[in-house]
Structure formats: structure tokens, C-alpha cells
Amino acid sequence: MYKFGSRSLNNLKGVHPNMVRLMNESIKDSPYDFTITEGLRTAKRQNELYQQGRAKPGIKVTSLDGYNKKSNHQAKSDAYGYAVDLYPYINGSVRVEYERYKKETNAIAEHILSTAKRLGIKVECGGYWKSPFDPPHFELKK
Numbered sequence: 001m002y003k004f005g006s007r008s009l010n011n012l013k014g015v016h017p018n019m020v021r022l023m024n025e026s027i028k029d030s031p032y033d034f035t036i037t038e039g040l041r042t043a044k045r046q047n048e049l050y051q052q053g054r055a056k057p058g059i060k061v062t063s064l065d066g067y068n069k070k071s072n073h074q075a076k077s078d079a080y081g082y083a084v085d086l087y088p089y090i091n092g093s094v095r096v097e098y099e100r101y102k103k104e105t106n107a108i109a110e111h112i113l114s115t116a117k118r119l120g121i122k123v124e125c126g127g128y129w130k131s132p133f134d135p136p137h138f139e140l141k142k
């Protein structure tokens with residue numbers, strides 16, 4: 001039985017109610033605890049991520065610049081963000097290293113997708129994509 005902390009709750013602000021409902025249901029009986037690290041993003045924030053691996057050091061994390069190409073994390077016409085990013089929370093830390101926490105990450109994703117099915121909410125996980133392969137990412141489908 002898990003419960004969101006303030007970081008996750010904050011990151012659910014401005015996220016579409018169906019996604020909020022899915023997350024609130026999923027955390028209760030998730031096989032592992034998880035933390036929502038991002039929800040609604042501004043164009044500025046999206047562009048900062050886009051600059052990573054381009055104008056700024058680091059590896060490329062997105063092909064969406066936030067202005068010409070928008071992310072599902074940015075507000076749609078209904079003002080809600082349609083995506084969240086989340087990671088396992090194990091032994092007191094958010095575990096962003098996918099290779100090391102593959103088992104937990106995948107178990108959480110399977111659990112969220114089956115919860116979505118039960119609730120009749122259409123959602124995709126980036127961990128099931130080839131490119132970009134994005135395991136922490138979940139987004140609503142219309």
C-alpha cells in the first residue's frame with residue numbers, strides 16, 4: 001500500500017483528470033513505490049530539455065523544442081498536460097537508472113497499464129516505444 005508524497009502530488013497539478021485518477025489508483029496497489037518527477041511543462045521548460053545535448057551539455061533527451069513541436073507534457077487546448085514521468089522509489093531514493101532498476105520499472109509500467117485498462121483510460125508508456133525509448137514516460141491517448 002503506497003501513497004504519494006508532496007513531490008508527486010505537486011507534479012500532478014495541471015495534469016488531465018484522467019491521468020491523475022490513473023496515478024491515484026495505481027499507486028495504491030503498485031508492486032513498487034514510485035515518484036512522479038514531472039507533469040505539466042511550460043514551453044520554456046520543454047525548450048530547456050531540448051537544448052540538452054544541443055546548445056547545452058548532456059545527452060539528447062527530446063526532439064521536441066516546445067515551440068514548433070510540442071510535448072504531451074505541455075498544456076493542450078483544455079489547459080491540461082497529458083503526460084507524466086515517473087521512476088521507482090526504492091529504499092528512500094528515486095531510481096532513475098533504468099538498467100539497474102529495470103525489473104521494478106517494468107513491473108510498475110505493467111501495473112499502470114493494467115490499471116488503465118480496468119478504468120477504461122487509454123494510456124501509453126514510452127518504455128514500450130522503440131524511438132524514443134522512454135520508460136519513465138506515460139501519456140494519455142485520445
Ligand SMILES: [Zn+2]
Nearest residue numbers: 083084085137
Ligand atoms: Zn515524459
